[in-house]
Amino acid sequence: MKKVLLLAVNSSWSHSSLSLYYLRAMLETMPYQTEIYNCTLKDDPSEILYELVAKEADIICASVYIWNRAYLERLLSAVASLRPRIKIIIGGPEAPYLKAPHRYTLIKGPGELAFKRLAESGFQIHEDCIEAENYLLKEIPFPYREEDKRDLEGKLVYYETGRGCPYGCVYCLSAQDPRREFRFDTSNPRDLEKLHRELDSLIALKPKTLKFVDRSFNINKDLAHRIWEYMIDREDACICHFEIYPDLITDDDIRILKKVKPGRFRFEIGIQTCNPEALKASGRNTDWQKSKEQLLKLKEETHILMHCDLLIGLPGDSYQWVIDSLDQLMEIRPAELQLGLLKILPDTPMLSVARERGYIWEEIAPYKVLQSDTMSFEEIIHLDRLAHVINLYWNKADTRQIVLDALSKSRASDVFLGLVDYHINEHLPFHSLSPARRSGALESVISSQIEAGERLEG
Incomplete structure (x- = not known):
């Protein structure tokens, strides 16, 4: 029986990799010995290399992201040199840019169906790059098992109820994702039963935090309300983290969220800037004043922990506008505020925008902006220092x-x-x-x- 090793290089011990649990689910009924192997960027690459080689896998699969690309370049190259018989399969947003002196197989785009077809062929690989239409999200099996509690208890566990995003922010990897699909149809009683079963299974894993990875989680109001209400009613539920689009917060949302106990729900809210021209140039259709009104209600009437984001380096945004945005957002007193440098990610519209506007940025991951069309390098560095100060003093x-x-x-x-x-x-x-x-x-x-x-x- 062939052994498939799903390699997760996480940024810290408390994280996990949803994508590899999905791939494991694709092999559920096939004759493979499958193992998810977790390590972190802090682990000694030599020790991890020794353990990987000792496992004598036939196939190693890895998801490549900004934070683990350099680590994986070193690790996988060494594995391929020592054990050239091992087939190495890579996917994820940074996989096309992985420096590979050896032959790897790249799965481009959504990976579940392409990976399943590879497995059905016995991993008979004839191409360096494979791309396939993907399953609908509702067709993908629930990725976790009861025995995963051993590895996931007390950690950050990821879950997905929707894919795609309608907003098209130029800096986001979802900007060119045409999908707008959901795992559950709330008008279907069987889907609601399935939703409750999956939420129960997630709670049973006893994670520290359950993070819903959906872009703009609150775009599907009925589904969002049902999930919120179910988790509110479960006394044994963990902390839940949702990414929220601020313009979509309504009084009906707040009516439900008033029932959330302190510390139970955490909202990640991308404001990015209060500059209307920069928002427009970024493809972000949002009304800051409307958002501010609803966020103030959320702050005053609920116990939701709000983590709000601002970005440095958006098209047309100036040093002074970043300062003004900070002052306006701090009027809300969010639980946490993150001021981050814009990243010029490959495969996003921001790459062409940056070229047209004469940006300068890091050419390798994490692709941080160094100079924009309206901000000098010195101004960006000063704002980056401001970001660290906010984290040191406000977020502590x-x-x-x-x-x-x-x-x-x-x-x-x-x-x-x-x-x-x-x-x-x-x-x-x-x-x-x-x-x-x-x-x-x-x-x-x-x-x-x-x-x-x-x-x-x-």
């Missing part, structure tokens, strides 16, 4: 109250940019700092700003 519980006190007297940008200057002047690192040193930095910056304000008033 031990300094949250001090920051809140400061925000009652000053704009968010004044406080955080003051901290950027303090870190530069005191030669402090931006990536990590002890709680005591962070508290000291905050007190120093706040005192300086109070003194400056008093001098102006005098």
Whole structure:
């Protein structure tokens, strides 16, 4: 019996790889010995190489992403050199760009059906690149088993109820995905029974967080409401993470979400910018003022933890607009705020936009923007430092109250940019700092700003 090893190189021990569980499900009724092998970027590649070779697999499959591409390039090249008989199959968004001195087989696009056809042929591979029409999401078997609890308990587990996104944001991998399909038809009683069975199975795995990977989860209102209500009613349910499109939040949503207990639901909400021209140039059809009103209601009337995102480097967005967007978003006081650098991802419309507008960016993963059509390299670096400061001071519980006190007297940008200057002047690192040193930095910056304000008033 041939042995298939599904290799997951995760960014940390707490993550898992949904795609490989899907591939395992494709082999469910076939005569293969299948194993999912998990490791992380922190693991010694030499030790992982030894373990992979020792497993004596016939086929190794891996999903390639921005965060694990370099690791997999090194690891798979060594495996292929040591054991050239092993067939190596790669897929995922970064797979076409993997440097491969040896012959690998690439599955391009959605991989479940193409992988199943390969398996049905006994992995008789005659092409370097395989692409196939995919199953509908509702046709793909539930990916998890009861015994997976051993590996997934206490971790981040991913689940999918919809594929595709109608919004076409130019920087997103879903921008050119024409699908808009769902795993369940809420008008079909059998589908609802299936939904409840799958949610029960997910809860039984006892993950720390169940992350729904659907783009714009709340676009299918009835399905979203049924999932929210079911998870609210389950006392033993885990933390649930949803990606939410802010314009679509309604009063009906909030009526349901009022019942969520503290800490149970986490919403990831992409604002990206409050600049209407930059939103338009990015293909993002959103109304910030409408979003703000609903987010304020969500904040005031529910216990939802809101993680909000802003991007640095969108087409036409300026340094000052990023600062203004920060100030406007911080009026909501989200539980977490992430200010991230735009990535010019291959296979997204942003690549051609960046070329047309004269952007400069990293040519290898993670493809971070270095200079845009309206922002210099120096401005982007300063904003990147601002992003680290926000993460160090706002997103940490031990300094949250001090920051809140400061925000009652000053704009968010004044406080955080003051901290950027303090870190530069005191030669402090931006990536990590002890709680005591962070508290000291905050007190120093706040005192300086109070003194400056008093001098102006005098």
